[in-house]
Amino acid sequence: MRAFVCALVASALLLPGLAAAADPVKETDDGIDVWFRDSDLDAMAKQELAEYIATEAGESKLIDRSWSDAPPLIPHTLEDMLPITSDENECMNCHHPDNVTSKKDLPLPESHFDRPVIVEGKKNEAMRNRVDGYKKADDVVGSRYDCTMCHAPQAGNVKSLKSLFRGDEAKK
Ligand code: HEC
Ligand code: HEC
Numbered sequence: 001m002r003a004f005v006c007a008l009v010a011s012a013l014l015l016p017g018l019a020a021a022a023d024p025v026k027e028t029d030d031g032i033d034v035w036f037r038d039s040d041l042d043a044m045a046k047q048e049l050a051e052y053i054a055t056e057a058g059e060s061k062l063i064d065r066s067w068s069d070a071p072p073l074i075p076h077t078l079e080d081m082l083p084i085t086s087d088e089n090e091c092m093n094c095h096h097p098d099n100v101t102s103k104k105d106l107p108l109p110e111s112h113f114d115r116p117v118i119v120e121g122k123k124n125e126a127m128r129n130r131v132d133g134y135k136k137a138d139d140v141v142g143s144r145y146d147c148t149m150c151h152a153p154q155a156g157n158v159k160s161l162k163s164l165f166r167g168d169e170a171k172k
Helices: 002-021 041-045 090-095
Strands: 114-120 129-136
Touching: none
Parallel strands: none
Antiparallel strands: 114 129
């Protein structure tokens, strides 16, 4: 019991301390006081219409990855390529390994052909089903078909919050 009370007192003393430590930058003045952000939300509310990169595929420059194994951002225009439908996927016309002419066209990586093997979770395991390794599929697996679910185009004119996120060593 004594240990429990001590822990309570310690956490009561610690919590405001943590909050203060996480807020080294100056306070916002929008009247909403939350310790985990230092930016004025109103400043982000008004945005110009996003202007996406207009550089043609084949002429764009790859964007550094945010962390290793992050889905790379799309560095070229997507004009006339969207929406991706079951009949038409322009992305495949260029990125499918059967269609690329050189490494510079960036063929889909091996991972996009890996079909997860789903098995039933063991008794008392948290998940009813779980992934137990991967099997090579003959073609791109369905979960990788809708490319823009993971790969995002970029716009240069959008205001965004400063991020303190640091990933691990990012690959190009
Ligand atoms: C006309 C061919 C073409 C089409 C269509 C195309 N791409 Fe690309 N893509 C390229 C080339 C070539 C590059 C390499 C950069 C360059 O040369 O512009 C590239 C680069 C990329 C990259 C960057 C990869 C990295 O490692 O940084 C991603 C992601 C990407 N494309 C996704 C897509 C998606 C998603 C679509 C469909 C919405 C698409 N591409 C359609 C040719 C194409
Ligand atoms: C479920 C998320 C997801 C989907 C959907 C997806 N990708 Fe990816 N993609 C990734 C991730 C994560 C990576 C980086 C890790 C890796 O290589 O597996 C990647 C890597 C890539 C690369 C980089 C290859 C290289 O050599 O640098 C290209 C190009 C690419 N994807 C194109 C596509 C295209 C085109 C589609 C649609 C047919 C697509 N991806 C669908 C997550 C996804």
